[in-house]
Amino acid sequence: MFNYGSVLHQPYESAYATIRRALVSNPGRKLHRLKNVLQLPNTSDTLNKWLRQQQSMPKDDIPGPMTPTRQCPECAAACFHTNLYTLRWLNACPIHGCAFRYSCAICGRPWPKLSELEKRDCHGCGIPSKDDFLTYTLPLARKMNTTELEVVYSLWKVSGKLCLPNLRERFDYCYDLNPRLMWVVADEVDELYPSLVDHLMPSNVVRVKQATYRGLYCKEANLHPLDEDAGPLANLTHGYPLIKRVRPNQDALHDIYLVFKGISQWLFRVSDHRACYINDYRNLTTSRLSTSYRICPICSALSVWLFHASFRENLNVSTGSTESFPILYNHGMDRFLSLGRPQVYFRGEYFTYDEPFSRWLYRRSLMILFIDLFKFFQLLANIQRKLMRTEPFTVSRMSHHVIRKCGLSIHKGKLRFLYHLRDPLTAISPPHSIQTSMACKAFHDNNAARLFNPYLYLRVNKNNLCTLTEFLDYQNSLTENFILMCKKT
Amino acid sequence: MANNSSVYSHPIFRPRQMPITTPAMTLVRDELTRCVWTHQTGVIITGQSRAGKTSACRQIKRCPILNRDGASVPVLYVSIRHRDKPTIKSVFRQLCLSSDLKISDRDNSDTLCRLYFHHILDRIHSSPSPNVLLLVDEFQRLSPDQFDAFAELYDVSEEGDIDLTTAFIGNDPECRGLIEKLESDEFAHIYGRFFGHWIAFTGLVSEQQVASCLRQYDTLRYPDDGPSYTGFFLPQAVKEGWRFESLAPDLWRIFSEYRSAARITSWGMQSFTSTINTLLSDVLPHCGVENHSDEHIHECIRISGLLPGLVKPKD
Numbered sequence: 001m002f003n004y005g006s007v008l009h010q011p012y013e014s015a016y017a018t019i020r021r022a023l024v025s026n027p028g029r030k031l032h033r034l035k036n037v038l039q040l041p042n043t044s045d046t047l048n049k050w051l052r053q054q055q056s057m058p059k060d061d062i063p064g065p066m067t068p069t070r071q072c073p074e075c076a077a078a079c080f081h082t083n084l085y086t087l088r089w090l091n092a093c094p095i096h097g098c099a100f101r102y103s104c105a106i107c108g109r110p111w112p113k114l115s116e117l118e119k120r121d122c123h124g125c126g127i128p129s130k131d132d133f134l135t136y137t138l139p140l141a142r143k144m145n146t147t148e149l150e151v152v153y154s155l156w157k158v159s160g161k162l163c164l165p166n167l168r169e170r171f172d173y174c175y176d177l178n179p180r181l182m183w184v185v186a187d188e189v190d191e192l193y194p195s196l197v198d199h200l201m202p203s204n205v206v207r208v209k210q211a212t213y214r215g216l217y218c219k220e221a222n223l224h225p226l227d228e229d230a231g232p233l234a235n236l237t238h239g240y241p242l243i244k245r246v247r248p249n250q251d252a253l254h255d256i257y258l259v260f261k262g263i264s265q266w267l268f269r270v271s272d273h274r275a276c277y278i279n280d281y282r283n284l285t286t287s288r289l290s291t292s293y294r295i296c297p298i299c300s301a302l303s304v305w306l307f308h309a310s311f312r313e314n315l316n317v318s319t320g321s322t323e324s325f326p327i328l329y330n331h332g333m334d335r336f337l338s339l340g341r342p343q344v345y346f347r348g349e350y351f352t353y354d355e356p357f358s359r360w361l362y363r364r365s366l367m368i369l370f371i372d373l374f375k376f377f378q379l380l381a382n383i384q385r386k387l388m389r390t391e392p393f394t395v396s397r398m399s400h401h402v403i404r405k406c407g408l409s410i411h412k413g414k415l416r417f418l419y420h421l422r423d424p425l426t427a428i429s430p431p432h433s434i435q436t437s438m439a440c441k442a443f444h445d446n447n448a449a450r451l452f453n454p455y456l457y458l459r460v461n462k463n464n465l466c467t468l469t470e471f472l473d474y475q476n477s478l479t480e481n482f483i484l485m486c487k488k489t
Numbered sequence: 490m491a492n493n494s495s496v497y498s499h500p501i502f503r504p505r506q507m508p509i510t511t512p513a514m515t516l517v518r519d520e521l522t523r524c525v526w527t528h529q530t531g532v533i534i535t536g537q538s539r540a541g542k543t544s545a546c547r548q549i550k551r552c553p554i555l556n557r558d559g560a561s562v563p564v565l566y567v568s569i570r571h572r573d574k575p576t577i578k579s580v581f582r583q584l585c586l587s588s589d590l591k592i593s594d595r596d597n598s599d600t601l602c603r604l605y606f607h608h609i610l611d612r613i614h615s616s617p618s619p620n621v622l623l624l625v626d627e628f629q630r631l632s633p634d635q636f637d638a639f640a641e642l643y644d645v646s647e648e649g650d651i652d653l654t655t656a657f658i659g660n661d662p663e664c665r666g667l668i669e670k671l672e673s674d675e676f677a678h679i680y681g682r683f684f685g686h687w688i689a690f691t692g693l694v695s696e697q698q699v700a701s702c703l704r705q706y707d708t709l710r711y712p713d714d715g716p717s718y719t720g721f722f723l724p725q726a727v728k729e730g731w732r733f734e735s736l737a738p739d740l741w742r743i744f745s746e747y748r749s750a751a752r753i754t755s756w757g758m759q760s761f762t763s764t765i766n767t768l769l770s771d772v773l774p775h776c777g778v779e780n781h782s783d784e785h786i787h788e789c790i791r792i793s794g795l796l797p798g799l800v801k802p803k804d
Contacts, residue, residue, distance in 0.1 A: 002590065002591055003590070003604065003607040003608050003610075003611050004611055005607065005610075005611070006610070006611045006614035006615070007610040007611070007613070007614045009614070024607075025607040025610070025611070026604060026607065027600050027603040027604055027607070028593075028595075028596050028600040028603075028604065029591075130599070130602075130603050130606075130645070133603075134645070134648040134649055138610075138649055138650075142650075
């Protein structure tokens with residue numbers, strides 16, 4: 001019998017960490033002796049079996065080398081390592097927020113191979129002495145909280161395509177981003193895709209207990225049967241979903257302007273951006289992304305969002321090349337508001353709801369659409385040079401915390417939309433980690449000639465936000481450009 | 490009586506597995522619980538040989554005491570053996586070997602201490618509170634210097650935020666000389682740490698205690714859904730309402746004759762168990778509960794080894 005070092009055990013640990021803690025917990029025992037104790041003639045299955053027992057997940061679940069290439073120094077000092085650290089999109093330790101290191105922070109040597117472990121007496125990467133164990137290793141191990149790893153693991157399970165464990169880090173340049181925020185960004189971004197869809201189409205209408213939604217906001221709407229002979233609104237819309245019948249007019253553009261202004265103000269308030277460069281991103285693809293200039297999530301998200309809102313409301317077009325964004329489509333981010341049909345299926349009948357609620361919901365959805373886009377472009381920026389260009393991301397339905405507490409109920413003929421956040425923008429992390437305005441300008445200038453449409457350029461300054469008049473002028477230029485495009489085609 | 494094939498699987502033929510609890514055992518359990526709950530560093534338990542100390546340890550190991558959270562406190566047990574060299578290393582070796590840890594001849598004290606400390610960590614890992622109870626049996630075989638091994642283990646455990654309570658169990662009077670040595674200033678750090686609490690472990694000292702043990706023969710069952718221990722061997726008598734507990738006055742009266750003659754203070758559990766088991770399994774089934782006499786009990790006590798155990802050389 002030998003000690004397992006259970007006190008050092010953490011979920012998701014790698015085989016490397018399992019063996020290391022066994023070596024730490026059996027001072028004086030050599031690796032080959034451990035194998036002898038396990039009655040292993042030559043590293044046969046028994047060791048693997050023991051490893052599988054000791055680890056909380058199947059050994060082959062996450063492919064990982066037996067020698068760690070990079071580690072979190074804090075985790076290493078606590079005798080912990082997980083193969084999740086090989087995920088390339090993970091830029092910092094989810095537990096401690098430290099940047100990964102390719103060598104030990106204490107002794108400066110590269111992380112030891114398994115065979116070198118027993119010869120290392122460094123408490124940062126090898127077998128700690130008794131005093132070091134009591135002073136550093138044990139307290140660190142007891143303080144470890146691997147809850148964040150569950151999130152990473154679930155993300156890896158869902159979006160395994162993001163995992164590039166064997167890809168050499170060719171673009172190993174220094175991020176100008178705070179590693180801690182990078183992690184926050186990665187966490188947020190991977191949950192982005194279906195939030196808008198879920199927001200517009202919450203789970204089936206069910207009669208929910210009021211207690212379930214205690215503390216949530218509630219918006220009520222009158223329901224009208226979606227039947228030609230029933231209800232004045234249905235007659236007005238001829239049975240079509242209401243949202244498509246809201247014709248663009250001065251009021252609608254005014255609403256969009258207010259949302260645009262609100263988003264801009266929020267962006268300038270929480271980021272160090274001084275200006276945003278709005279342009280046409282329809283020609284941008286992953287493969288055409290410059291490797292020299294990094295895309296700015298703020299500018300790109302705001303651009304795509306404004307295009308969508310403008311085309312949808314101002315020009316009332318939604319299909320074809322006008323609103324086609326390959327970079328979004330290729331990565332599953334092609335679900336715009338066209339999916340949000342404001343109709344409710346309840347007890348065998350279709351209903352639609354009244355105009356004020358429809359417009360309110362649309363404005364709110366626009367805001368959530370921006371959040372989705374913003375997160376997507378954050379992800380894109382983070383892995384711009386590490387992206388697997390041949391395969392798109394696997395898009396899976398995952399909840400987003402903006403809409404996690406979001407539901408519909410029908411009570412006495414009225415639709416009740418219950419939601420958690422009055423202002424969805426407050427639910428996302430402040431984008432402090434975005435590149436500077438200078439970098440944005442460089443990206444914009446570099447792509448101006450080959451990608452962007454010079455007629456659709458708009459610069460929004462922090463100290464001089466776009467006025468309503470400027471916004472309407474911009475909308476007119478969009479219209480003219482659209483007409484020109486239609487003539488060309 | 491049941492058929493012969495199953496008779497000898499009965500617990501009374503395997504005294505080490507008999508779950509008879511004596512008042513002294515209860516006292517020891519209560520005292521150790523108190524020590525663990527109040528984070529005492531050490532306690533000594535002394536008593537005459539064959540009084541049931543090791544059985545008490547075994548019972549605590551089998552059914553660990555609970556900490557304040559209601560969780561079991563990990564119990565580590567080591568029985569000290571005489572070795573050629575009474576060194577600290579040999580203590581650590583015995584500690585490791587008692588826990589089946591693989592050691593080699595080249596391991597020094599430091600390595601062995603770390604190894605055993607990690608073993609404690611392993612044991613404590615699943616427990617919600619950091620209490621560990623180390624039972625050191627036959628501690629009279631230790632030399633005073635060897636207690637430093639336990640002091641070191643305690644120090645390491647304390648650094649590792651573990652509450653280690655060490656209970657030394659030894660034979661009285663063999664351990665008296667050792668304790669007197671440890672009372673000197675030279676070993677004040679040992680005495681103060683481990684010898685602050687003293688529990689005297691005794692055998693049975695009253696008729697009530699004898700009756701209490703006999704009552705367990707009337708209530709414990711084997712198999713679990715079978716007859717009582719008494720009913721297993723004397724089914725007819727039990728059916729007619731006879732209880733083994735009713736023999737307590739006779740047993741105590743006859744034992745008292747030996748007690749006063751040989752100046753013994755208590756009835757050791759080994760002798761008591763042997764007497765009772767012989768009486769229950771051999772004598773009473775043959776002579777019947779109505780026909781037994783004092784001679785039968787005298788004979789059982791004689792067979793139990795109480796008298797040879799009392800033979801002492803003339804001063």
